[in-house]
Amino acid sequence: MGYDLAGRKVLVTGGSAGIGAALAEGFAARGATVGICGRRTDRLAEVLERLQAHAPGSRSWAVDLADLDAVDDFAARADEELGGIDVLVNNAGIPKRRWAWELTPDVVEQVMAINYLSPVRLTLALLPALVARSGRIVTISSVAARLSPPAESAYSASKAALTAFFEGLAVDLAVAKVDVGVHVVNPGVIDTELFSLPDNDESLADVEALPVTAMVEPVVAMLDAGTFEIYVPDWFTGVVPAKFPDTGAFLQGSADYARQRLVDLGRPTPAPTVAAQAPTGPGGR
Numbered sequence: 379m380g381y382d383l384a385g386r387k388v389l390v391t392g393g394s395a396g397i398g399a400a401l402a403e404g405f406a407a408r409g410a411t412v413g414i415c416g417r418r419t420d421r422l423a424e425v426l427e428r429l430q431a432h433a434p435g436s437r438s439w440a441v442d443l444a445d446l447d448a449v450d451d452f453a454a455r456a457d458e459e460l461g462g463i464d465v466l467v468n469n470a471g472i473p474k475r476r477w478a479w480e481l482t483p484d485v486v487e488q489v490m491a492i493n494y495l496s497p498v499r500l501t502l503a504l505l506p507a508l509v510a511r512s513g514r515i516v517t518i519s520s521v522a523a524r525l526s527p528p529a530e531s532a533y534s535a536s537k538a539a540l541t542a543f544f545e546g547l548a549v550d551l552a553v554a555k556v557d558v559g560v561h562v563v564n565p566g567v568i569d570t571e572l573f574s575l576p577d578n579d580e581s582l583a584d585v586e587a588l589p590v591t592a593m594v595e596p597v598v599a600m601l602d603a604g605t606f607e608i609y610v611p612d613w614f615t616g617v618v619p620a621k622f623p624d625t626g627a628f629l630q631g632s633a634d635y636a637r638q639r640l641v642d643l644g645r646p647t648p649a650p651t652v653a654a655q656a657p658t659g660p661g662g663r
């Protein structure tokens with residue numbers, strides 16, 4: 379297959395920190411001109427300085443991607459100012475570690491907006507340009523999309539929707555025999571600020587966190603090989619198929635694991651609010 383990043387124009391959403399910043403630097407070090415976006419201008423400036431040391435034409439935009447009505451204009455601006463995007467990396471996202479019964483509808487919608495609706499809108503806005511340039515679309519989903527870990531239902535659902543959308547897009551482009559590569563990346567636990575953001579419960583994961591730099595080589599190799607989906611670390615690839623012969627048993631195993639983790643961490647077992655019972659006995663039903 380082969381995909382050389384040298385001379386390409388790459389847009390990485392959420393490039394102000396974490397995985398996005400590491401990927402942006404990795405692409406710039408391989409000769410790509412990289413555009414990054416995020417909300418924090420100070421953090422964007424720090425990353426941009428490192429990108430421009432490799433690729434002087436790199437640039438950044440301060441944008442809130444949760445503002446869905448602004449996504450189309452941002453897409454047009456980024457494509458024009460980068461001089462035609464070859465690779466779109468849908469990376470920006472937020473966690474939501476919260477027991478399902480503690481979620482409110484507005485929180486679920488907020489998670490869907492930034493993790494699912496926004497990257498889909500950005501992709502649709504850029505798709506004609508990507509088709510014209512035989513581009514590549516890399517989407518940072520999550521192992522949560524495949525495994526539904528405890529206390530992450532809203533997050534897992536947003537990532538599962540994201541993965542399903544890009545699976546469908548890959549199929550449709552293949553039907554049309556269009557040369558646009560579609561790729562999904564499922565990080566496991568990567569050491570970023572995602573684990574210390576406010577409005578989230580403490581993570582229950584008991585997996586060694588990899589540094590963000592561990593993401594770069596697998597993503598570059600995926601683009602080069604034309605692989606649809608990868609897991610980082612790679613051993614998650616073997617965990618996912620274990621779910622499907624008996625999904626119920628797999629989910630019960632997740633619950634058992636979470637209960638033990640709560641004990642180990644000295645945290646109470648959670649309990650949903652119980653509705654008041656209707657009176658029973660004489661006169662009751």
Ligand SMILES: NC(=O)c1ccc[n+]([C@@H]2O[C@H](COP(=O)([O-])OP(=O)(O)OC[C@H]3O[C@@H](n4cnc5c(N)ncnc54)[C@H](OP(=O)(O)O)[C@@H]3O)[C@@H](O)[C@H]2O)c1
Pocket residue numbers: 391392393394395396397398415416417418419421441442443444445469470471472473492518519520521564565566567568569570571572
């Ligand atoms: N870390 C992990 O273990 C892990 C595991 C699985 C999947 N992932 C996924 O990897 C991606 C990157 O996460 P990370 O771990 O690198 O987290 P992070 O360090 O918190 O970085 C998140 C990035 O997204 C940007 N972002 C968030 N909300 C945004 C908004 N409304 N508008 C524009 N940009 C926004 C942030 O920029 P600003 O704050 O400057 O806006 C930041 O650059 C996410 O999609 C996440 O779900 C991470």
